[in-house]
Amino acid sequence: MMKLDICQSEVGTGLPSYSWDWWTENEANQFPQELEPSTWVKLSEVPSSFSFEEALLLCQCSPDSWLAWIPDHGEAVLHRSQFS
Known part of the structure; x- marks a missing residue:
């Protein structure tokens, strides 16, 4: 008989938060x-x-x-005012 280990799913608990602190003043x-x-x-x-x-x-x-690639979105044409 095969035993399955069932873990609690993390689906629906929210998306992980990423910190992008590399951009300083x-x-x-x-x-x-x-x-x-x-x-x-x-x-x-x-x-x-x-x-x-x-x-x-x-x-x-x-x-x-500019033509740009946005992770988890794809390619997009961005006007200079849309980014810093």
């Missing part, structure tokens, strides 16, 4: 005016409650917009 003042691909930026608003608060810039689409 000093670094905010040194944010480059000219952005480059492969730069992580902090989003002013997240696209969904399941996505991360940061985005990886992939390529510049126009002087004011």
Whole structure:
């Protein structure tokens, strides 16, 4: 006879909280005016409650917009005002 170990499920107990304390006031003042691909930026608003608060810039689409990858969301075109 096979015995199954049943553990209490964590489903419905809420999502884990992640801390992104790498962004300090000093670094905010040194944010480059000219952005480059492969730069992580902090989003002013997240696209969904399941996505991360940061985005990886992939390529510049126009002087004011970038194609970016947002973990747990996917690709998005972001205007410069949507991230810091």
